[in-house]
Amino acid sequence: MADMERYYKELVEGKRKGTADRCLLVLLIGCSYIYALVMRLRAFAYSLGLLPVRRLDKPVIAVGNLVAGGTGKTPTVAWLARRFMAQGKLVAVLSRGYGGNLAGAIHMVSDGQNIHATPEEAGDEPLLLARSIPGLIVIVGADRHRAGLLAQERCNPDVFILDDGFQHMALHRDLNILLMDCERPLANGRTFPAGLMREPPSAMGRADLILLTRCKDNRQVSLPFMTDKPVCRASHELSGYVPLSGGPVVPSSDLSGKRGLAFAGIADPASFFDSLEKSGVHPVATLAFPDHSDYGEDEIAALCRLMTASRSEYLITTEKDAVKLHPHASRLGTVHVAPLELRFSDPGMIDARLDALFRR
Missing domain, CATH: 1.10.287 (Helix Hairpins)
Structure with a gap:
């Protein structure tokens, strides 16, 4: 594969x-x-209006992309959820649950109090959000409108966040946030199957806000089909690490002088390894797995072999991978998790559009 x-x-x-x-x-x-x-x-x-668009009673924010793969959707969804929750709002995330085995069925992953699914059932990202943000409601299902109705019936949230929802036009959204990688905003410019674009570039016209992610400097990015769309730049930075079992964030400098093995099963593992280097973590070995790896016996055995061969004292991985490692904690030994922190070049632009949702 x-x-x-x-x-x-x-x-x-x-x-x-x-x-x-x-x-x-x-x-x-x-x-x-x-x-x-x-x-x-x-x-x-x-x-x-030839195809029906249904509505929910509270504001809906869609976060998505045009290019398949990692553009930072999960960190953006997490940032939005934490922002609203800091204002005392009850937040529900509606996700397709990609990689889970619930086959599109509507399922409440978290009701804000308890978690009711495993990574195998819900998928990586929904469970990561549910575990890392206490009080967050997370529901998976192919029909995001029905998922939202379930959230309304049981929890009555103040706002919905549609994770990976730019193409899910069957549900009305009040704010459409389009994420584009600053380095390769349109990949090779072609749609599937000759490229990685889910839609042609003209789909950018549906966006209310374009968020350029993974920006490393102030160089200008040329985007086609742009007229008056507001654009905000953001970077994803590692904010230290936490133990797999949980706890406060520890500065990356604490790993200085220690031999470590970094691994990831995400769309762009190289970007994670680069981020580690920039944060001051210098692993002696790296191992990349396919996106959404299930971390069965083959993957765990490969990690154990490489850890021994590289004489590594610890393993370090992403939050997304970590949600599936708990059953293997005793075999893997010391495992650290590196959380991503989202930083905006113009947070006021984001705040203004989010606050406007509740003045309508």
Whole structure:
């Protein structure tokens, strides 16, 4: 699976130069034009009311992207949830539950008091949010409107956050936040299957706010189809680490001089390893797993072998990976978790749009 994923990414990025590779890419490009047309027609049908758009009684904020993979949706959702909760609001996150085995069924992961699902059932991100933000309501389900109605019936939240919801146009949203990676905002510019874009670039027109993530400096980013859309830049920075069992954040400097193994099963493991280096953590070895790895026997055995071979004193990983490691804690030994902190270049721009939702 990992080899196929690697081959596909190299193919669509033009790194595969063989004759068969080129022929396959031409076929995929032809299919991508059809896919892009279908997505445009779908969005047009929703805009005309030909496809139904349902509503919830409280404000709905959608957080999503155009390019498949890691653009920082989960840290953004977590930041939004904590911000509203600090104001005394009850927050519900509605998620598709990608990677979970509930097969799209509506399920309450957390009612704000107790957690009612495992990572295998709910998926990585919903359980991460439920565990890391006490008091947060998290519900998974393919039908986000029904999921929201369940939240209204049982918890009556003040605001809904639609996780990975930019393409979920069947639910009305009051604020559409589009995340784009500052380094590669449109990847190779092509839609599936010849690229990683879920929709053509024209879909940016639906956004109320564009958030450029993973910004490392002040260089300008050229975005097509932009007119008067407000743009805010943000960076994702590691804020130290916490033990797998939980506890306060410890400065990264405390790991200085210790041998560590970093690993991740996310869309872009290299970005996590780079962030560790910039935060002052210098692992002697790294190991990348496919996105949404389930950390079964093969993955745990690979970690144990590499930890021994590299003479590592500790393991360090992402919050998303950590939610599936608790059953293996005794085998893995010392495991640290590195939480991401979201920092905005213009927090006032975000605050103004969020506060406006409750003045309508």
